[in-house]
Amino acid sequence: MKTTILAIAGILLASVSYAEDSVQYWMKIKATDKYERSLVAATGVTIETVREDFVVALGNESEKKALDELGILEVSFPMTAEMDFPARDSAYHNYDEMTKKLQDLMAIHSNIASMQSIGKTYEGRDIWAVRISGQLAQADQLPAVVFMGGHHAREHLSIELPIFYVEYLLTEYAKGNPRIQSLVNSRDIHIIPMVNPDGAEYDIASGSYRSWRKNRARNSGNSFGVDLNRNYGFGWGGQGASSNPNSDTFRGPMAFSEPETKAIKKYVEDHQNITILLSFHTFSQLILYPFGHVYDDIPVVRDRQVHEVMAKKMATWNGYTPEKSSDLYLAAGDTTDWSYGEHKIISFTFELDPGDSGWGSGGFYPGAEIIPSVQQKNLEPVLYLIDYADNPYRALDAERGPIFKP
Known part of the structure; x- marks a missing residue:
């Protein structure tokens, strides 16, 4: 079955029109397992909700046509501002607001x-x-541990958590919180709240959300944007990342073609002491770990086990579902496949709240009222990762004590 689906996917990708597709469609698509979901992802749509026998995805006209020709498109309709683009939520930070907040915090807490x-x-x-x-x-x-958010422009909640954790660590340290002081004094903590500033600003620039996902690179054919979370080098170009510049999952002309992913690559590689990485995304309430570009498990047994054990432990705090990324569907060129596959950094993706899509109360734009609760429910997982940066394998019963060697 896997071979058949991959062959169909290849034919499908070859048939997708490269014409400009400006209208986005909400689609309910029949898919009952990871292989069928991978077939759906191979068209270039972005799968946003996974259920037992269907997925909900966003895509353009040519992608909708391809799914319809496969006979698996059940419902579709064009998205409009009235449906899924609520007014800007002032509690969210735009780029300038984020920059000023971080600068103010640095001025107050320059000692740490x-x-x-x-x-x-x-x-x-x-x-x-x-x-x-x-x-x-x-x-x-x-x-060291690194946290990042905002790879995808419309995932504004993924930016709010890193900003909050910067403020929390600094202010709690200053208050004399003994747990936070112990962690901060013994760790090197890196936080990159907004990987994709251009896309995030474009998504809100009109005063209404645009449901924009990519960066703002100018592609051939007068289209814009590369999906930064399909542009990393490990497994780049495989299934689940589109070669169509009009697609929301366009992988770019080559691995690390984008200034944003180049910056992350250099930063991570310049800090050889990083042992754990967490990338925040929205939405679906998931804790994902490698691999995403192949169905295979991590071949090093202890590495696979430490991802599984840590993911399950963090799920006890935030209530999310822990699983291997490709158990959802194949997606090539993502951050954590690269950070683990290339550098053996223990790596996770959190797909934050909400658990489902919905008009005005779910999906990418759940409203500002959700921010505090999501920040709080993920605080313990963040502190856990900071704590275990000295030796992630402490999560396994067979290992005790730190083993970090600079």
Whole structure:
């Protein structure tokens, strides 16, 4: 069955029109297992909700036509501002607001925190990274963890969590919270709240949400944007990432073609002490771990086990479902496949709340009222990852104590 689906997917991709597709469609599509979901993903749509016998996806006209020709499209209709684009929520941080907040926090807590631009986007915006440690001058000698958000423009909630955790760590340290002081004094914590500033700003620039996903690179054929979470190098170009520049999952002309993913690559590789990585996304309430580009498990048994055990432990706090990424569907070129596959960093993706799509009360735009509860339910997982950065394998019963060596 797997071979058949991959063959169909190849034919399907070859048949997708490269014409400009400006209208986005909401689609309910028949799919009963990871192989059928991978077939759906191979068209270039973005799967947003997974259920036992169907998925909900967003896609353009040519992708909708391809699914209809396969006979698996059950319901579809064009999306409009009245349906899924609520008015801007002022509690969310736009780029300038985020930048100022981080700068203000750095000024107050300069003894344990610094902020730097790790690169510039296509439109010239800085990609900001915050570094927190009680031993900033010697931080490279400490075990490190990196958190990031905002790979996808419309996933604004994924930006709010990293901003909150910067503020929480700094203010709780200043208050004398013994747990936070112990963690900060013994760790090197990196937080990159908004990987895709251009896309995030474009999504809100009109005063109504645009449901934009990609960055703002100018492609051939007068189309825009690369899916940054399909542009990483490990497994790049495989199934679940589109070669169509009009697709929401367009992988780019080559791995690491984009300034944003180049910046993340260089930053991670410049900090060899990083042992754990977490990338925040929305939505679906999932804890995902490698691999996403193949159905195979991580071949190193202990590495597979530590991902599974840590994911299950974090799920006890946030209530999310832990699973291997490709158990949903294949998606090639994502962040965590690269960070683990290339650098053996223990890596997770959190698909945050809500658990489902919905007009005005779910999906990518659930409203500002959801922010505090999602920040709080994921606080313990974040602190857990910071704690275990000295030796993630402590999560396994067979390992005790730190093993980090700078």
